[in-house]
Amino acid sequence: MTAPALVRDRFGAFGGRYVPETLIPALDELEGALDAALLDPTFDAEWRDLLTHYVGRPSPLSDAPRLSELVGAPVWLKREDLNHTGAHKINNTVGQALLARRMGKSRIIAETGAGQHGVATATICARFGLECVVYMGEEDMRRQSLNVYRMQLMGATVVPVTSGTRTLKDATTEAIRDWVTNVRDSHYIIGSVVGPAPYPRMVREFQSVIGRESRAQMLERAGSLPRSVVACVGGGSNAMGIFAGFVDDAGVELVGVEAAGEGLESGRHSASLSRGTPGVLHGSLSYLLQDGQGQVYPAHSISAGLDYPGVGPEHSYLKDSGRAMYVAVDDGQALEGFAMLSRLEGIIPALETAHAVAWIAAQRGRWASNEPVLLCVSGRGDKDVSQVREMGILPL
Amino acid sequence: MSATTSSDPLSLRFESLARSGRRALVTYMTAGHPDPVQSVALMRALQDGGADVIEVGVPFSDPMADGPVIQRSSQVALEHGVGFAQVLAMVHEAALSIPVVLFSYLNPVLAAGPEVLVRASEAGVHGVLLTDLPVGADPEREAWIGAGPLAFVRLVAPTTPVDRMREIARHGRGFVYLISRLGVTGMQANVASDLPDSIARLRTATDLPICVGFGVSTGAQAQAIGRLADGIVVGSAIVQAAERGIDAAHALTVELRQALDNI
Ligand SMILES: Cc1ncc(COP(=O)(O)O)c(C=O)c1O
Numbered sequence: 001m002t003a004p005a006l007v008r009d010r011f012g013a014f015g016g017r018y019v020p021e022t023l024i025p026a027l028d029e030l031e032g033a034l035d036a037a038l039l040d041p042t043f044d045a046e047w048r049d050l051l052t053h054y055v056g057r058p059s060p061l062s063d064a065p066r067l068s069e070l071v072g073a074p075v076w077l078k079r080e081d082l083n084h085t086g087a088h089k090i091n092n093t094v095g096q097a098l099l100a101r102r103m104g105k106s107r108i109i110a111e112t113g114a115g116q117h118g119v120a121t122a123t124i125c126a127r128f129g130l131e132c133v134v135y136m137g138e139e140d141m142r143r144q145s146l147n148v149y150r151m152q153l154m155g156a157t158v159v160p161v162t163s164g165t166r167t168l169k170d171a172t173t174e175a176i177r178d179w180v181t182n183v184r185d186s187h188y189i190i191g192s193v194v195g196p197a198p199y200p201r202m203v204r205e206f207q208s209v210i211g212r213e214s215r216a217q218m219l220e221r222a223g224s225l226p227r228s229v230v231a232c233v234g235g236g237s238n239a240m241g242i243f244a245g246f247v248d249d250a251g252v253e254l255v256g257v258e259a260a261g262e263g264l265e266s267g268r269h270s271a272s273l274s275r276g277t278p279g280v281l282h283g284s285l286s287y288l289l290q291d292g293q294g295q296v297y298p299a300h301s302i303s304a305g306l307d308y309p310g311v312g313p314e315h316s317y318l319k320d321s322g323r324a325m326y327v328a329v330d331d332g333q334a335l336e337g338f339a340m341l342s343r344l345e346g347i348i349p350a351l352e353t354a355h356a357v358a359w360i361a362a363q364r365g366r367w368a369s370n371e372p373v374l375l376c377v378s379g380r381g382d383k384d385v386s387q388v389r390e391m392g393i394l395p396l
Numbered sequence: 397m398s399a400t401t402s403s404d405p406l407s408l409r410f411e412s413l414a415r416s417g418r419r420a421l422v423t424y425m426t427a428g429h430p431d432p433v434q435s436v437a438l439m440r441a442l443q444d445g446g447a448d449v450i451e452v453g454v455p456f457s458d459p460m461a462d463g464p465v466i467q468r469s470s471q472v473a474l475e476h477g478v479g480f481a482q483v484l485a486m487v488h489e490a491a492l493s494i495p496v497v498l499f500s501y502l503n504p505v506l507a508a509g510p511e512v513l514v515r516a517s518e519a520g521v522h523g524v525l526l527t528d529l530p531v532g533a534d535p536e537r538e539a540w541i542g543a544g545p546l547a548f549v550r551l552v553a554p555t556t557p558v559d560r561m562r563e564i565a566r567h568g569r570g571f572v573y574l575i576s577r578l579g580v581t582g583m584q585a586n587v588a589s590d591l592p593d594s595i596a597r598l599r600t601a602t603d604l605p606i607c608v609g610f611g612v613s614t615g616a617q618a619q620a621i622g623r624l625a626d627g628i629v630v631g632s633a634i635v636q637a638a639e640r641g642i643d644a645a646h647a648l649t650v651e652l653r654q655a656l657d658n659i
Contacts, residue, residue, distance in 0.1 A: 018502055018528040020461045022553035022578060024560070163467060169458065176460045181579035183555065280503045280528065281458060293479035294507025295457040 009197030014313035017196040019283045026183045031198040033103050050094050055084045061217035066344040071360055073367035076222060076374050078214045087379030088238045089120035093189055095206035097124040100187035107131040107186040111175040113140055113168030114305035115147025116379055117191030122156035132156040135174045139166040140304045147383055165298040168308045172282050192235025193312030196283030200312050204240040211245020214374060227371035228253040232356045234305050236312035238378035257356045259301035260328035270299040272311040273319050273326040286313040302331035303351035333358040335393055350379035405495040405522045406547045406570035409448055410605040419656045420627025421446060422607050423634050423649060426453040427483040428473025430638055439490040441642045445649025454483050454500035461527045463582030465632040480508040484519035497523035497549060513544035523547035523570045531564045549573055554590060558597050565602030572602055576610045582632050584611035587620050595624045615655030622656045
């Protein structure tokens with residue numbers, strides 16, 4: 001028996017293509033289109049043009065004087081919240097929609113948790129005149145009803161997912177089922193660095209604009225590279241995007257902040273890297289919240305965008321190789337981070353981002369006063385304001 | 397490798413069917429559905445009704461290749477606490493005389509540990525089919541399964557190009573499972589129009605028996621497909637019948653058997 005051809009896009013032991021056979025030719029096609037596009041100056045020009053004139057890039061790098069004072073080190077904010085649609089997600093959807101158009105696909109499928117990726121997908125589909133179907137857990141539709149309405153306004157169909165835990169995990173499973181059924185005319189725009197190859201690499205590629213910009217901005221504004229780069233980790237796309245700019249700089253520490261939900265000991269969290277074990281979900285091998293039988297645990301987080309039991313395979317690789325470290329912040333601390341950035345800097349962050357804010361704020365004394373810290377503000381908190389208000393959280 | 401040189405129970409079954417000019421009836425059930433006790437009775441009822449092979453589904457929390465009927469049955473089985481050990485205990489208890497093929501997603505198999513293939517074989521399992529482990533996806537783990545005591549049955553889809561069909565067939569044993577149409581498991585009113593073409597292409601790529609599954613539920617469909625392929629796989633229709641009762645699943649098996657034998 002000859003060994004089957006090797007699949008590219010492994011990150012050490014992680015990654016791979018664990019999908020039904022039906023999808024393999026589509027993944028081959030996508031990989032071919034991606035590799036051709038990445039070498040094609042026309043694609044690069046189209047993508048950059050949209051990022052500049054539609055998304056509003058480059059996003060600013062803001063100093064954060066009052067947060068810096070609290071932490072005891074200069075904190076810099078990469079402002080992905082100022083992108084069109086209010087989060088980093090659009091960097092990826094613009095890139096993938098361009099690819100879909102090149103491949104002649106007329107229908108787009110997406111999954112969404114917080115609704116930010118769904119909105120970013122619906123947005124670019126409206127711009128390109130593509131049919132758009134977004135799967136969203138029923139529970140998340142309730143938590144993020146404003147984003148549901150936004151998607152519908154832009155012409156997308158939002159399909160409620162009622163199976164399993166009714167959150168991002170099940171929306172992703174349902175989106176894959178749609179793709180298996182409609183693979184000939186549809187492209188599936190995954191919203192994070194998860195899924196079968198080439199998705200993790202492709203999404204990182206499109207998000208790495210965050211890292212490239214912020215590296216140059218740090219050198220220009222702060223006069224040095226950051227000592228630490230900090231980002232929240234759901235599937236891990238904003239983190240992978242900003243890490244990509246610094247992974248070759250050995251002196252730069254990379255920190256991913258997961259959601260500890262009701263606490264790492266409670267069993268109700270989304271900290272796959274901190275508490276999971278390697279397993280296969282949604283097409284790749286990575287750290288996963290699962291029981292001893294290989295059944296996937298429902299994740300929990302106050303923020304819908306982090307509420308996922310898996311994580312991108314490249315993060316698993318960065319964890320095991322020691323290049324990045326991963327920490328976890330619980331729901332209550334995240335709410336404090338939410339209020340803190342609002343009050344100290346006049347920036348209301350997404351609840352996802354608030355996890356990273358909270359971790360930095362709790363590290364006073366960790367950095368010397370001349371060691372800059374770079375925080376990825378992955379999105380703005382408008383979508384979360386009514387949820388937080390309903391919880392009765394008072395201004396500080 | 398070719399079916400005619402193997403001596404495993406699965407290949408022997410297909411050889412004897414071929415000699416008598418009959419088509420294989422492969423029936424699927426989810427272990428632990430409708431409940432663990434009835435599952436054993438269901439396996440025996442499928443055998444008594446005339447099945448040639450039983451595919452025993454290992455329940456998984458996130459069955460991305462399955463439609464609503466099998467999803468629901470997996471959920472029920474998980475609620476009954478059915479894991480890999482219980483699945484094997486059911487197969488062992490049923491003590492069937494026809495071959496058994498485990499139908500699983502990769503993760504529960506990995507979680508069950510490196511001895512799982514041997515344990516399955518000892519429990520009376522003859523083959524294994526993994527929905528989310530296509531050829532080439534993970535050479536190391538594919539080699540582990542290929543070298544084990546179970547026949548590693550591989551899947552071909554309507555989208556699979558013919559050179560890849562050859563590659564898949566080279567790595568498969570027992571039979572090739574041809575997915576009849578794009579999509580997830582579930583019952584369909586009609587047989588996919590490109591199925592004859594897919595079967596013809598697959599014939600040029602392999603000498604292994606070809607069984608067609610996904611969407612096959614009635615005697616008429618069984619006959620239509622049985623004229624082209626070596627066997628049919630019926631899943632969701634059996635699971636749905638089992639929800640009404642073991643007798644209903646038995647009756648459907650008898651009906652499918654008769655349809656296949658009257659081609
Ligand atoms: C603002 C924001 N940040 C972070 C995330 C988490 O995703 P990722 O880890 O892929 O960046 C989301 C997901 O919805 C989000 O909306």
